[in-house]
Structure formats: C-alpha cells, structure tokens
Amino acid sequence: MIILAATPIGNLGDASRRLIEVLENAEVVAAEDTRTTQRLLQALHISNRPRLIALHDHNEKHKASELVELAAAQDVVLVSDAGMPAVSDPGYGVVAAAVEAGVTVTAIPGPSAVLMALAISGLPTDRFAFEGFLPRKPGERRAALAALAAESRTLVFFESPSRLAATLTDMGDAFGDVRRIAVCRELTKLYEEVRRGTASELAAWAEQGVKGEIVVVVEGAAPVEVSAEDAAAQVQSLVASGMRLKDACAEVAAVTGLSSRDLYQQALAAKKA
Structure with missing residues (x-):
C-alpha cells in the first residue's frame, strides 16, 4: 500500500x-x-x-x-x-x-499547519477553505483574491515571508480593511507567534520584516442581506446558466445566509405556479 x-x-x-x-x-x-x-x-x-x-x-x-x-x-x-x-x-x-x-x-495522521493555524486563529472553524499559496505575480494574486471576496467560509493561505506585506495589502483592497485576520508564524517552533488584526495593521507590521513559515487565516465575508425575492431571482439566474437547482440554492444560501432548503422549496413552488 x-x-x-x-x-x-x-x-x-x-x-x-x-x-x-x-x-x-x-x-x-x-x-x-x-x-x-x-x-x-x-x-x-x-x-x-x-x-x-x-x-x-x-x-x-x-x-x-x-x-x-x-x-x-x-x-x-x-x-x-x-x-x-x-x-x-x-x-x-x-x-x-x-x-x-x-x-x-x-x-x-499528524501535524498540520493548516488545522493548527485555523484552530488558534480565533476565527470561525465550522466552515473553512484552504487556498494554499496565492500566485506570486501581483496581478494574478489580486485577481485570485477578488474571486474570493464573497466567500463566506474562513480562508486559510500559506505565504512567503518576503511577500507577506504585499499580500496583506492586496487582501485589504480585495476584502475591505474590516475583516479579522490572523498571521501565524513558526508554528510549534521556539519563536511561534500569532498576530491578529486588520489587513492594514498586519501589513504595517510585516513591512518591518518577517521570517519563518507563514500561515494566514482570514475571516469569511459577511452574508449579503437580500430579500427572499432577490435571492429567488439569483437562483433562477444560476439555473438558467446551466447549474443544477440544488447547487444554485446552496450557492445563493452561502452568500446570503438564507436557508438552502427554503430557497429550494420556493423554486419548486414557483415552477408549479
């Protein structure tokens, strides 16, 4: 084996x-x-x-x-x-x-920098997404972060110390400078450190120079407040683009905080009407 x-x-x-x-x-x-x-x-x-x-x-x-x-x-x-x-x-x-x-x-099973950083970050752990290393090129990195701007799950990244300040600055631009972020450095080692704050606060710290293995944990996007009617319209739009109804309801629910089951039942009722 x-x-x-x-x-x-x-x-x-x-x-x-x-x-x-x-x-x-x-x-x-x-x-x-x-x-x-x-x-x-x-x-x-x-x-x-x-x-x-x-x-x-x-x-x-x-x-x-x-x-x-x-x-x-x-x-x-x-x-x-x-x-x-x-x-x-x-x-x-x-x-x-x-x-x-x-x-x-x-x-x-054994040590995991992803799970350890998530556990000690102080951010929600019930739903998370591990994104690995972001692209090295600034333009590609910004595009990747922009695509994650609406993600409601806690996000976990690996990052190089030399790129940390630039990445945190880009996170502030993409996500807004209000989300909680934890930068976990040298986990389980002698100089283990966790810094918590907003993107701008942590970028200012990182610009002074950081060493070691880095894991960045970012708070997910807050659910977007939309009416039930607007959410139903979003579901129908996704279905019209070729997505399965169940998947469309799950995606809209993740962004809005509404019940996926309620959206599904509402869509079925609309079909029968």
Missing part, C-alpha cells in the same frame, strides 16, 4: 509513535527532499536505513507510476518535508495513480 505519513512541522515531539514505528520498519520511503528525511530519521533516532526515492513537484508525474508499481508488492511510505503529504506538497499524483490502479492508500 501507499502510506501517507505526516511529519512534524517544527517540534520533533509531535512525531507520533505510529510514525516512528512505520519509519523504523519501512523498506521504501518516497521523500520530498531525501536530505531532509535523512535528518529526520537521525533526529528521531531511527536506525533503519530505507531506500529513499526523491518525490517532488518536478518529478511526481514521472515517479507516480514507479511508486504505485512498487506499492503493489510492498508498502511505500510517502513523506513531505513537513506536515501531511499531498496537502500543498507532493503526493496527490501518487494517490490518484494508486486509486486508479486499485492500490490501497492509507495515512498516518
């Missing part, structure tokens, strides 16, 4: 007993950076020396079939440099190929 193994994102004490046991007995480990994985094995005092196969963004498409073929006969452990493989890290291509080939895929 393919075993996705979550590794510490900073503090080695977060390595689970299961992770250590699997690495101690692994024959093949696919690693985002084999040197980083070798250091992890040494730090965890693992005496096993498995066969290490490099698996990164540039070779995953080519390596996926090789790893799946190996996994048909023996366990293949897949690790990234930190956190859960396949979540903004190499691994998705291998999992997709394994599923296609009928090879079992499982995971050893």
Whole structure:
C-alpha cells in the first residue's frame, strides 16, 4: 500500500509513535527532499536505513507510476518535508495513480499547519477553505483574491515571508480593511507567534520584516442581506446558466445566509405556479 505519513512541522515531539514505528520498519520511503528525511530519521533516532526515492513537484508525474508499481508488492511510505503529504506538497499524483490502479492508500495522521493555524486563529472553524499559496505575480494574486471576496467560509493561505506585506495589502483592497485576520508564524517552533488584526495593521507590521513559515487565516465575508425575492431571482439566474437547482440554492444560501432548503422549496413552488 501507499502510506501517507505526516511529519512534524517544527517540534520533533509531535512525531507520533505510529510514525516512528512505520519509519523504523519501512523498506521504501518516497521523500520530498531525501536530505531532509535523512535528518529526520537521525533526529528521531531511527536506525533503519530505507531506500529513499526523491518525490517532488518536478518529478511526481514521472515517479507516480514507479511508486504505485512498487506499492503493489510492498508498502511505500510517502513523506513531505513537513506536515501531511499531498496537502500543498507532493503526493496527490501518487494517490490518484494508486486509486486508479486499485492500490490501497492509507495515512498516518499528524501535524498540520493548516488545522493548527485555523484552530488558534480565533476565527470561525465550522466552515473553512484552504487556498494554499496565492500566485506570486501581483496581478494574478489580486485577481485570485477578488474571486474570493464573497466567500463566506474562513480562508486559510500559506505565504512567503518576503511577500507577506504585499499580500496583506492586496487582501485589504480585495476584502475591505474590516475583516479579522490572523498571521501565524513558526508554528510549534521556539519563536511561534500569532498576530491578529486588520489587513492594514498586519501589513504595517510585516513591512518591518518577517521570517519563518507563514500561515494566514482570514475571516469569511459577511452574508449579503437580500430579500427572499432577490435571492429567488439569483437562483433562477444560476439555473438558467446551466447549474443544477440544488447547487444554485446552496450557492445563493452561502452568500446570503438564507436557508438552502427554503430557497429550494420556493423554486419548486414557483415552477408549479
């Protein structure tokens, strides 16, 4: 089988007993950076020396079939440099190929910068969307943020320290400088820090220089207050464009805060009228 193994994102004490046991007995480990994985094995005092196969963004498409073929006969452990493989890290291509080939895929859960940042942000956690890294080019980044302006779920991003100030400024422009934002830095590490404020407040702080791994958590858009009649018209417009009625009701409900079920029943009643 393919075993996705979550590794510490900073503090080695977060390595689970299961992770250590699997690495101690692994024959093949696919690693985002084999040197980083070798250091992890040494730090965890693992005496096993498995066969290490490099698996990164540039070779995953080519390596996926090789790893799946190996996994048909023996366990293949897949690790990234930190956190859960396949979540903004190499691994998705291998999992997709394994599923296609009928090879079992499982995971050893563990540290996650996404979930930790969300949990400690102080922002709503019941519904959230992970957006990974925003585009590096300013124009593409602004377009991506503009497309998310109406998203009501809490948003989670990864960002580079060198681009953090510019990204926060763009967030203020796209979302308005009223939403709550938490910038989480160096999670689980010695200098762990969480800064909370508006986009402009945090951009001013970031312009002074920030180091480390960064996760940005942004409050979702407030529901737009619209009348039931206007909401029904939005549903009909989406249906007319080819969207299923159920999906159209869910989308309008997410933006307006109205009940998806009520919108659905209202649309059905309008059809019969």
